[in-house]
Amino acid sequence: MSARTESRPDGGRVLRALLYAALILFAIYYLLPLYVMLANSVKPLEEIRQGNMMALPQVLTFEPWAQAWSEAKVGVAATGLKPYFWNSIKMVVPAVIIVTILGALNGYVLTKYTFRGANILFGMMLLGCFIPFQIALIPAARVLGFLGIAGTTWGLVLVHTAYGLGFATLFFRNYYAAFPTELIRAARIDGAGFFTIFFRILLPSSGPIIVVTVIWLFTNIWNDFLFGVSFGDFDSQPMTVALNNLVSSSGGVKEYNVHFAGAILAALPTLIVYIVSGRYFVRGLMSGAVKG
Amino acid sequence: MGSLEIDSLDKSYGAAKVLKDINIEIEEGGFLVLVGPSGCGKSTLLNSIAGLEDITGGEIRIAGKKVNDLAPADRDIAMVFQSYALYPNMTVRGNIAFGMEIRKIPKAERDEAVHRVATLLQIEDLLDRKPSQLSGGQRQRVAMGRALVREPQVFLFDEPLSNLDAKLRVDMRTEIKKLHQRLGATIVYVTHDQIEAMTLATKIAVLKGGVLQQAGTPAEIYNNPVNTFVAEFMGSPSMNLIPAQAGQGPNGPTLSIARKAGDPLVLPAPEAVAAYAGRGVLLGLRPEAITDEEAADRNARVVETASCRIDVLEPSGADTYCTTDLGGKDVIGRLRADAPIRQGEDATLAFNLDKAVIFDPDSGERIA
Incomplete structure (x- = not known):
């Protein structure tokens, strides 16, 4: 490789420059919407009305952000997105924790404590992943009503737990399938029970797949709109629903700068989760695939 | 207990x-x-x-x-x-x-x-x-x-x-x-x-x-x-299982083993083989029980010698393994490293029959 670059130094360099140019071009293309959102969220409304969406702000103001967060009209009440942001947190965090633990336990049982029909059960759980949300709306509403948690945050947690479990189980099952069974046997001979093996042997080696599952679940549940709008009340409606209400609340003028700020606020947590743990995401997907 | x-x-x-x-x-x-x-x-x-x-x-x-x-x-x-x-x-x-x-x-x-x-x-x-x-x-x-x-x-x-x-x-x-x-x-x-x-x-x-x-x-x-x-x-190289014909000689039961050239090789057999007279058996001999004459176990009671064509010689350092054809099968013997034996020529091999075991060819069970 290096010998080839030496023999044709110019050709290699040109190719490399072209490659980078193309990559930078694509990066700009994909970052453009984010730029538009950011730039316009810190402009006064008059400046946007002048019609130049692409321009940098002439007057820098964080007023739209403050408005979107705590003052803007969402539906009828002028609360801003703040209460809904907490609604989302209160829904996402428990759901992610519950689903990750249950998914890990499922994966453990399906690979290391197999029983007759384990594969059929797993197949059915996988099938659950591919049932469209819309089909489940009415049955879910019936169940939530029956349990008396319709319209509550816990109701949403339950729905998301049911929907997230299929994928979480798939992730952990495939990861644990590559985990050496001899380790489990060694631990059994050492006297470790079901949960001791799970917490002391299996979980400490599950870092990458836990990260993958958490990112996947966090993103999906945070971004969900349909369940939120169907089963959420004021006390439990998540951020996505509030954002929709914010944008579609007709109070005369369209406050684009506030809408942009709100949209960024709504997307921020998933962005942060991904940036913080993204490198584990890729590594986790790889290790699950390659590890023999 | x-x-x-x-x-x-x-x-x-x-x-x-x-x-x-x-x-x-x-x-x-x-x-x-x-x-x-x-x-x-x-x-x-x-x-x-x-x-x-x-x-x-x-x-x-x-x-x-x-x-x-x-x-x-x-x-x-x-x-x-x-x-x-x-x-x-x-x-x-x-x-x-x-x-x-x-x-x-x-x-x-x-x-x-x-x-x-x-x-x-x-x-x-x-x-x-x-x-x-x-x-x-x-x-x-x-x-x-x-x-x-x-x-x-x-x-x-x-x-x-x-x-x-x-x-x-x-x-x-x-x-x-x-x-x-x-x-x-x-x-x-x-x-x-x-x-x-x-x-x-x-x-x-x-x-x-x-x-x-x-x-x-x-x-x-x-x-x-x-x-x-x-x-x-068990054993490496593994035991030779030589197809042989059980028979009755003047001094008791015998085993006769076909050779590629010349007369069959006739060896004395234990009494238990008498019941198999006229039928085929398998003679089991480990490679170390088939040697050059010099290396034959002096304490052995029954050692038979016979001239065999050496097809292959494989020196392994400490020993030399030879391959010869007996009963239609490749049979491996273990010779001293400096035994004066050459590939492709006839040589006299010593068979230590104290170590011989005999099996029924159909069931594979031991006869003697």
Whole structure:
């Protein structure tokens, strides 16, 4: 490789420059919407009305952000997105924790404590992943009503737990399938029970797949709109629903700068989760695939 | 009363019987090697002893106590796995102490036990490392340390050397043997390597297709195999099984072996062969029982010599192996390295018939 670059130094360099140019071009293309959102969220409304969406702000103001967060009209009440942001947190965090633990336990049982029909059960759980949300709306509403948690945050947690479990189980099952069974046997001979093996042997080696599952679940549940709008009340409606209400609340003028700020606020947590743990995401997907 | 007794053990997965009526016993301090080709059920048998697999019928007793329904941890056993199965997230110290930690043994006692075992196996320097930082041989030692620290009634080894390279395997083999002599522990050891079986065992059990073929001391298994399977499986190069015709001569029963050129080779046979007169049998002779004249065992009672065409000569340093055609089969003999024998020429070979075993060609069972 290096010998080839030496023999044709110019050709290699040109190719490399072209490659980078193309990559930078694509990066700009994909970052453009984010730029538009950011730039316009810190402009006064008059400046946007002048019609130049692409321009940098002439007057820098964080007023739209403050408005979107705590003052803007969402539906009828002028609360801003703040209460809904907490609604989302209160829904996402428990759901992610519950689903990750249950998914890990499922994966453990399906690979290391197999029983007759384990594969059929797993197949059915996988099938659950591919049932469209819309089909489940009415049955879910019936169940939530029956349990008396319709319209509550816990109701949403339950729905998301049911929907997230299929994928979480798939992730952990495939990861644990590559985990050496001899380790489990060694631990059994050492006297470790079901949960001791799970917490002391299996979980400490599950870092990458836990990260993958958490990112996947966090993103999906945070971004969900349909369940939120169907089963959420004021006390439990998540951020996505509030954002929709914010944008579609007709109070005369369209406050684009506030809408942009709100949209960024709504997307921020998933962005942060991904940036913080993204490198584990890729590594986790790889290790699950390659590890023999 | 043996340290480990296996009494008419059966094991099946659904309709498939993988172990059939196994009876083995090993005395305290004994070294039992379970050997056989892959898929013969030897690992299943070991896992059954460990309690990692349920058995379908029969009884397993450890130190006289029936353990059929006990959990692996309650059987007073320790196991060394083929892949070592070291817990990757724990240090060497953590690995060795894990079992004691589960059994809630006080910390001071644990540390002392770890130290004792580490000294014995010379792994004191490695105690704070993770398994991923160890070489194959070191992992092997740690895995043994984890077993040793329990001081169990019976140690179970599942092909522990098969992941090591050839040189290290021989070293560790010697080390296991030394350890066994020093500790006087009872060991059950699974391998498919018949040399490991011969060198380590006080008792070998040969399995095939879930059936115990023969159990006995290494010498018994080697010299007196009960059937052609055991005869061929143990020993390297394996035993020659020469097709021969049983007959009756003036001095008793004979075996006549066809040769490519010239008259058949006629050898005297034991009395038991008389019943087979006129029928084909298999004459089993190990390569070391077919030698050049000079190398023939002087203490042997019956040594026959015959001229044979040497087809191939394979010098291996200490010995030279020769191949000749007898009864239509390639027969291997073991000559002295400097025997004056040349490839493609006739040479006089000595057959030590004291060592001969004779099998029924149809059933493969031993006749004499």
